[in-house]
Amino acid sequence: MTSVYLNPAQFKAELERCLNCPTQPCFKACPTACNPASFIQLAKIGRLRAAANDLRQTNPMAHVCGLLCPERFCMQACTRGRIDFPIHIPAVQAYLMRAAEKEGPSAESSCPESSVPTQGSAVAVIGAGPAGLSAACRLAQNGYPVTLFEQSDRIGGALNMIPAERLPCNALAADWNFIQSAGRITLRLNTPVPDIQKTAADFAGVIVATGLPIGGMLNIPGETDILPYQTYLTNPETYAGGGNVAVIGGGNVAADCALTALQNGATHVELFVRRGLKHMRMSARERNTLIERGVEITTLTRPTGVVRQADGLLTLETIKTRLTEGKLTDIPGTRLNCPDWRVIIKAIGSVKTRFPESATLIEAGDCKSGSSTVVEAVASGKAAADKLIQTLKEKTSSP
Ligand code: SF4
Structure with a gap:
């Protein structure tokens, strides 16, 4: 398994690529107001703990976010992306947090609570x-x-x-x-x-x-035979075993379901996505990981029903879709039955x-x-x- 963290050489290379842009577009794109331009400059001069503390000022979950943040925030805004490819800011962040934590806690790396008097209101x-x-x-x-x-x-x-x-x-x-x-x-x-x-x-x-x-309805016949992702991911071992696993959805959660199914012994895992590859709500890195691990991705396909077969397996009924000017429509004459799924999971947004x-x-x-x-x-x-x-x-x- 490849590490989720950069190695020291990759980390250094990413730091060196940063342009220290005066306009700091990466900062403006962060929902939590983390400032990559600032923490990268601190890391560049070897002040890793100061860089990690800088991150902690705005993001109490800086380590988790470093591992999970998608490309569409700071990376999408990164100036370097217009030259070759953006700095992998979240990965730099995750490396920094782990490096600082390995050094152990410092006064500055704790919440600055001692200077704030306790309020009366619980x-x-x-x-x-x-x-x-x-x-x-x-x-x-x-x-x-x-x-x-x-x-x-x-x-x-x-x-x-x-x-x-x-x-x-x-x-x-x-x-x-x-x-x-x-x-x-x-x-x-x-x-x-x-x-x-x-x-x-x-x-x-x-x-x-x-x-x-738990929710997110497809409103198709046979939907009760589809597992909501929350049910599946909470107890994946319940559904462990070989055979085919279908995942309906194209986001991070769908990726999690697919990887979990592989870990739990599935022989074939396939994602069914209504839109195209570029519309999937996961980073290119995550998508490539899925493909490297053998997960098939079927795009522009909408599930229309699920039928339980005589042998207990499931048939997923689908129709192909087309996306025109942002509008998704079914393509007549493209219905297809995909048989023999042991488990079908829906990883779509909940209401x-x-x-x-x-x-x-x-x-x-x-x-x-x-x-x-x-x-x-x-x-x-x-x-x-x-x-x-x-x-x-x-x-x-x-x-
Ligand atoms: S936009 Fe990219 S290159 Fe510019 S300061 Fe931020 S991380 Fe560095």
């Missing part, structure tokens, strides 16, 4: 995924005691569904170490919050970051639930905006925390 964050963790960190850094509720037995939320070959567990552990260093966070695992309004009455403010519900927000009850992450990337969830958690802090400050200062 707050709650519901959900310990990327948005919830980031919100909890921001609130704690600003002096608020936080109770962080998580219904499962571990932090990370949807990150726990990502295969270790894409997200080694050390990355989340490192980010959690940093978040905890803010102090004031009480983590309550195995604690679902069935009545959010009731819980809200016990706190000065609540941030709801519960992620997406967000509506929630009655107020000034002190604020949504963050996927449950607010639908499926998003980790870096967007982090930004959303930070923004929700800032909004709540502002409200609490106004309440405190009003007579």
Whole structure:
């Protein structure tokens, strides 16, 4: 298995390629306001820990984001892309974080909580995924005691569904170490919050970051025989074994399902994608990894139904599509039956639930905006925390 981290030579080469652009387009493109131009310059002069600390100032989940950020933010904006190819900024970030963590904690690499007095208002964050963790960190850094509720037995939320070959567990552990260093966070695992309004009455403010519900309907006959990705990725060993596995979807989650199926013994794994290769919501690097690992990708194909065969396997019924001026239409006469799937997984976006927000009850992450990337969830958690802090400050200062 190739490492998810750059090696020292690759890291150095990426640093050398950076142009230190005065306009810093990479900075402007980051949802969490990380500044690659700045941390790359620090790393260039050997100040790796300072560079990592720089990252931590804006992104409490800097290590995880370094491993998972797609190309469409800083890399897409990188000036170097117009000369040859963009700096692989997220990979540089992941290398930096790991290098600094290997050196051990320093005073600066912890949350700067000691200088901030503890506030009287206790707050709650519901959900310990990327948005919830980031919100909890921001609130704690600003002096608020936080109770962080998580219904499962571990932090990370949807990150726990990502295969270790894409997200080694050390990355989340490192980010959690940093978040905890803010102090004031009480983590309550195995604690679902069935009545959010009731819980809200016990706190000065609540941030709801519960992620997406299981959902995402294809609305096709036989859909009950298709596994939602959340069901599959939560317990992939339940579905382990040889045979064919189909994954409907073309994003990061579909890639995770495909890689997990391979790890669990599938002999043939195929992605069915409604749009073309260039519209898939994964980086070229991730797509190439899939192809190198033998995952087939069938594009411009829409599932129309699933039929259980007499032998228990599944037939996926499809039709070819065409994309014209952004509009996807079926091509008449192109229906095709694809038989003999042992498992069919749908890795498509879930529908967000509506929630009655107020000034002190604020949504963050996927449950607010639908499926998003980790870096967007982090930004959303930070923004929700800032909004709540502002409200609490106004309440405190009003007579
Ligand atoms: S845009 Fe690219 S080349 Fe320019 S400073 Fe940012 S990382 Fe370096």
